[in-house]
Amino acid sequence: MMFCWILISLLVRFLKAQAESPIVIYAQIGGTVTIPRDLSVQAENVYVNWFRGSDAKPAISRNPQSGIQMGKDVKTQVSLSPDYDLQISPVQDSDFEVWRCEQHVLTSTYTKTYKLYHVTVPKVSAVIFGDSLSLECNLDPTSAKSSITWIPPENSGCHQIKHYGSAISIKDVSRCHSGVLTCKVKYDRKEAEARTTVFVIDLSPSPPDPIYTSLSSSYTVKIPCSLSSDIPWSVLNETGLQGGSWSFTPLSNQTQQPLFRLSVGPVVRWDVTPGQDSRFKGRELKDKDLSIDLPVSEKIRGEYSCNLTFKSKTLSRKVKVEFLQVNSSGGSRVYEGQSVNLTCTLGHSIASDLKVNWKCPLPVCPSPTLQHVISIPEVTMQHNGQWRCELLHKNGMMLTYAALSLKIEKAPVDVWLCVAISSGVVVFILLLVIAIIGIRRHKQIMMYRRRKTRYCCCKNPQPKGFYKT
Known part of the structure; x- marks a missing residue:
């Protein structure tokens, strides 16, 4: 019998000690925490006072007549929820102490105490793509039993799973790990969260296709x-x-x-x-x-x-740029009757997943000899105007376009006259030169054929001088 009374006494003391010990509340510095009041007290005319530590005056209170009142010289950023729970945001290091809630209904007083404990996640400096990352969620030791879950960032196109346990290790960091990682703590039917932002340094993927441009479509790219x-x-x-x-x-x-x-x-x-x-x-x-x-x-x-x-x-990305243009075999100014080839080119052969569409000043454009070449045997005044080459993707989307303005001109008469006169002068000069050369060669031949006169000097004494023999 005595033994039973001893057990009952110890149990009462234990329950009393549990009732008197502050309720555990976890919070992160810089975050937001909500300390719940005793919701069993539901009277509409309840007076609610929240005290910080051993302060005699409340940090914040609710009076049914005058509403919510802030205490004087309160440095903590406190407020009350619609249910008169205490909210602290942002949590400061000085807030990690005992908080007391006193509720008064008529002559009855209800008191509960709470104590804030740290949940900390180390600040992470930026991580370069491909490097490793290690994080640990630490809790101040308390009597509360807790479990920890890591929640990854929500990034589009990324499927990531939760991690359980206080520590997390990632070997090859990718863009999917960039963002806010959350350490979620469950304890005594309550929850707390600590967050850290991870910056993953990487370059966005390169465009899958080249960038197509031309002088006709843009001045800059x-x-x-x-x-x-x-x-x-x-x-x-x-x-x-x-x-x-x-x-x-x-x-x-x-x-x-x-x-x-x-x-x-x-x-x-x-x-x-x-x-x-x-x-x-x-x-x-x-x-x-x-x-x-x-x-x-x-x-x-x-x-x-x-x-x-x-x-x-070193992080690197590559981008390919293609330039589209229309070339004319006769230039942009063409005389009527001249043959012209118009070529739509990227400077190399056009890929099979691309196609060329021509637009011209004619009601119906000539059929291309090849997809990117139009041949005009004899240009006329109807061909005068803008010839446009559009580069299309296989799905029909236009990538870019290039244009060339053909100016068709008639050959003037004075030009042909000048050509004829010039040709006549050239022919006359050529004939004159040939005649002079022929005369000179004829004279040279005649001189070689003419015999020279011979002279001698006599040995017998004769009058001085030369005589013909």
């Missing part, structure tokens, strides 16, 4: 390149960003040419490489967009490379 997520440049600099560049490899000679270099510092910008086209313009970078704008010309055909260089590795 944008060569795209961007970070895969919105990462502040200050974070990139802390991760060891050393520089970056844009380079160009033309289709003609396959020799890489530097175009821009990245200037890293308080101001991040693309600077034009010395010796480049004066039309190239540098620009300051303020967001994740790393693209450049170039003036359109035939010289832009080729492959462009966007690079970001860190201490450990």
Whole structure:
């Protein structure tokens, strides 16, 4: 019998101690926490007072007559929910102590105490694509039994699973891991969350198809390149960003040419490489967009490379640019009756998944000899005007177009007259030269045939002089 009374006494003491010990509440510094009041007290005229630590005056209170009142000199950002629960946001380090809730209904008083405990997740510096990442969710030791679940970021096109346990390790970080990772703690029928933001440094994928442009469709062309997520440049600099560049490899000679270099510092910008086209313009970078704008010309055909260089590795993306144009075998000014070939070209053979569509000033365009070539045996004034070549994808979407204005002219009469006179003068001069050459050669032949007169000097004494023999 005595033993039973001892057990009952110990049980009462244990229950009393449990009732007097503060209720465990987990929270993260900088986050938001809600401390629930005793909802068993449901009177409409209830007075609710929330006290911080050993303060004699409430930090915030609810009075049925005067409403919600804030305490004086309260540095904590506190508020009350519609159910008069205490809300703290953002949670400060000084808030991790005992909080007491007193509720008064008529002459009855109901009191409950709570204590805030830390749930912490270390701040993660930016992680470069392909590197490893390790995180651990830590809880202050309490009597509460808890379980931890890691919830990955929600990114489109990514299927990720939850991780259970306080620690998480990722070997090859990808863009799917970029965003907010949440450590969810379940304890004593309550939940708490701690979050950390992970920046995964990577470049967005290159366009699957080349960029097609022409002088007819645009004056400039944008060569795209961007970070895969919105990462502040200050974070990139802390991760060891050393520089970056844009380079160009033309289709003609396959020799890489530097175009821009990245200037890293308080101001991040693309600077034009010395010796480049004066039309190239540098620009300051303020967001994740790393693209450049170039003036359109035939010289832009080729492959462009966007690079970001860190201490450990270099991130790179390549973009191919194609330039469409229409060439005329006779130029843009053609005389009537002349034969002309019009060619729609990218500078090389057009891929099989592309097709060419012609538009011309005629009611019906001539049938192309090949898909990209139109042959006109004799041009007339009807061919005068704009000839347009459209480059289409296999799904029918127009990628770009190029145009050429043919100007058909009639050959003037004075031109033919000048041609005839010039031809006559040339023929006359040629005949005169031939006649002079013939006369001179005839005279030379006659001189060689003529015999020369001979003279001698006599040995016998005779009068001085020369005599004919």
